[in-house]
Amino acid sequence: MRWEDLDQQPCSLARTLAVVGDRWTLLILRDSFLGIRRFDVFEQRLGITRHVLTDRLKKLVSYGVLYKSPYQERPLREEYRLSDKGLELYPVILGLVSWGDKHMSDERGAPIVHTHKTCGLHMHPSTHCSECGDAITAKDVKLSVGVNWQGHLDEFLPKKPATQT
Amino acid sequence: MRWEDLDQQPCSLARTLAVVGDRWTLLILRDSFLGIRRFDVFEQRLGITRHVLTDRLKKLVSYGVLYKSPYQERPLREEYRLSDKGLELYPVILGLVSWGDKHMSDERGAPIVHTHKTCGLHMHPSTHCSECGDAITAKDVKLSVGVNWQGHLDEFLPKKPATQT
DNA sequence: AATATAGGTTCCTTTTTAGAACTTGTCAAT
DNA sequence: ATTGACAAGTTCTAAAAAGGAACCTATATT
Numbered sequence: 001m002r003w004e005d006l007d008q009q010p011c012s013l014a015r016t017l018a019v020v021g022d023r024w025t026l027l028i029l030r031d032s033f034l035g036i037r038r039f040d041v042f043e044q045r046l047g048i049t050r051h052v053l054t055d056r057l058k059k060l061v062s063y064g065v066l067y068k069s070p071y072q073e074r075p076l077r078e079e080y081r082l083s084d085k086g087l088e089l090y091p092v093i094l095g096l097v098s099w100g101d102k103h104m105s106d107e108r109g110a111p112i113v114h115t116h117k118t119c120g121l122h123m124h125p126s127t128h129c130s131e132c133g134d135a136i137t138a139k140d141v142k143l144s145v146g147v148n149w150q151g152h153l154d155e156f157l158p159k160k161p162a163t164q165t
Numbered sequence: 166m167r168w169e170d171l172d173q174q175p176c177s178l179a180r181t182l183a184v185v186g187d188r189w190t191l192l193i194l195r196d197s198f199l200g201i202r203r204f205d206v207f208e209q210r211l212g213i214t215r216h217v218l219t220d221r222l223k224k225l226v227s228y229g230v231l232y233k234s235p236y237q238e239r240p241l242r243e244e245y246r247l248s249d250k251g252l253e254l255y256p257v258i259l260g261l262v263s264w265g266d267k268h269m270s271d272e273r274g275a276p277i278v279h280t281h282k283t284c285g286l287h288m289h290p291s292t293h294c295s296e297c298g299d300a301i302t303a304k305d306v307k308l309s310v311g312v313n314w315q316g317h318l319d320e321f322l323p324k325k326p327a328t329q330t
Numbered sequence: 331a332a333t334a335t336a337g338g339t340t341c342c343t344t345t346t347t348a349g350a351a352c353t354t355g356t357c358a359a360t
Numbered sequence: 361a362t363t364g365a366c367a368a369g370t371t372c373t374a375a376a377a378a379g380g381a382a383c384c385t386a387t388a389t390t
Contacts, residue, residue, distance in 0.1 A: 001211060001212035001213070003188065003347095010276045011277070012261075012264075012269060012270065013191065013192070013258065013262045014195075015270075016269060017192065018269075020261075021192075022377095023168065023182075023186060023378085024378095026178065026182055026186060027178070027179065027186075030179075034322065034323055035323050036323065038336080038337090039336070039337050040336060040337075043337095047166035047167075048379095049378065049379055049380065050338065050339085051339080051380095052377085054337080054338065054339085074386085074388095075335090075337090075385085075388090076386090077335095077336060082303075087302070088267070090292075090301075091260040091264075091301075092261055092264060093178065096181045096182070096185075097178045099181050099253060099254060100176075100177030100179075100181035101177045102253070103181075103229075103250055103253070104172065104181060104183075105180075108311070108314060109313055110177060110311050111175045111310070111314045111317075112308050112309070112314075112318070113308075113309055113311050113312075115307040116294040116296060116299070116301065116305060116306060117305050118299055118305060119297035119299065121294075121296040123294040123296050123301075123306070124295045125294075125295070126295045127255075127259060127260075127292060127293075128292075128293050129283070129286075129291070130291045131281060131284055131286040131287070133291075134281070134284065136256075136259070136288075136290060137252070138198060138252050138255040140281060140282050141279050141280065141281060141282065142279070142280040142282055143279060144277070146273070146276050146277060146278050147274070148274055149274075149276045149277075153276060156276075157277070158201065168345095187346095188347085204367070205368075213347095214348055214349065215349095215368085215369070215370085216347080216348085216369095217346085217347065217348085237367095240354080240355045240367075240368090241368095242366095242367060
């Protein structure tokens with residue numbers, strides 16, 4: 001598979017990875033969620049080369065995840081801010097952080113704690129069914145081909161969708 | 166920042182990306198969740214080079230996300246299966262798929278639909294607070310430094326954590 | 331006139347990835 | 361007994377991506 005064709009694949013995961021699936025993009029977005037907006041601050045915090053940072057920011061803007069917003073004129077300076085589309089990546093970020101908290105922490109535990117403003121407690125994210133509200137694990141979900149994709153995904157879903165134990 | 170030091174960063178997102186944050190790893194894991202277990206099947210489905218596939222599988226095994234399990238002897242053949250640690254990445258996968266379904270689909274809609282076995286309905290994932298059960302968005306969460314990290318993350322969290330609008 | 335700032339671009343080197351051919355141990359067919 | 365197939369790699373060379381440093385542009389400050 002060619003990397004440039006990833007956003008044309010018949011798979012939403014592949015299409016999302018066309019946007020965020022490289023070495024740096026999710027770290028840039030992490031900083032965006034921390035409130036970082038300016039080129040030089042991203043550069044310093046991440047230790048990314050300017051060339052790559054320029055490229056990734058352009059890509060994120062072109063996909064509508066970030067948008068440029070002027071914060072001064074003469075000379076024109078713009079900052080990069082999360083769009084609504086970008087803000088909706090929050091569950092992904094939270095999922096990655098939560099897995100890292102559990103499986104990649106050292107003896108000091110989680111570096112950052114998340115407080116739910118509404119209830120005031122330290123929280124971690126929990127994934128639920130949109131329909132019944134129950135918590136979900138991999139074994140609770142069955143996959144099938146979407147109505148408009150019948151016959152086009154025959155070899156994508158293996159015959160034996162296999163319980164993954 | 167050096168890429169090899171990513172799993173030592175004081176950030177759970179960075180540490181998780183040390184495991185899954187490259188071009189191919191999440192696509193390999195997607196196939197694992199679809200029930201794929203063998204080297205040649207990964208290779209054919211992904212169009213990945215054998216060299217890189219070997220490398221990524223080794224890495225995933227070394228981090229305990231996959232484990233090798235013999236399915237025949239003479240000659241010894243092993244397959245790659247998701248460990249419990251790997252299965253716990255499901256919320257991340259689901260989050261990426263869901264975002265792609267919403268933002269990257271063409272006119273045919275989502276290629277794959279998810280049915281919640283318990284309630285029988287087509288579902289999408291919803292992220293909730295582990296403590297009160299409410300649904301969560303980026304604006305509902307406040308970040309702060311973990312107890313054992315006081316004073317070590319001063320420049321990680323910007324002074325003004327900024328609402329991300 | 332010299333320096334600083336923000337946001338880049340250019341150039342060259344090093345690291346990764348792509349693509350194809352080769353390897354190893356075993357079994358099945360000629 | 362030889363040939364070919366299979367699964368899971370390893371080894372090569374070439375192309376693409378990333379790293380690192382220097383340079384550029386418009387404006388404002390000293």
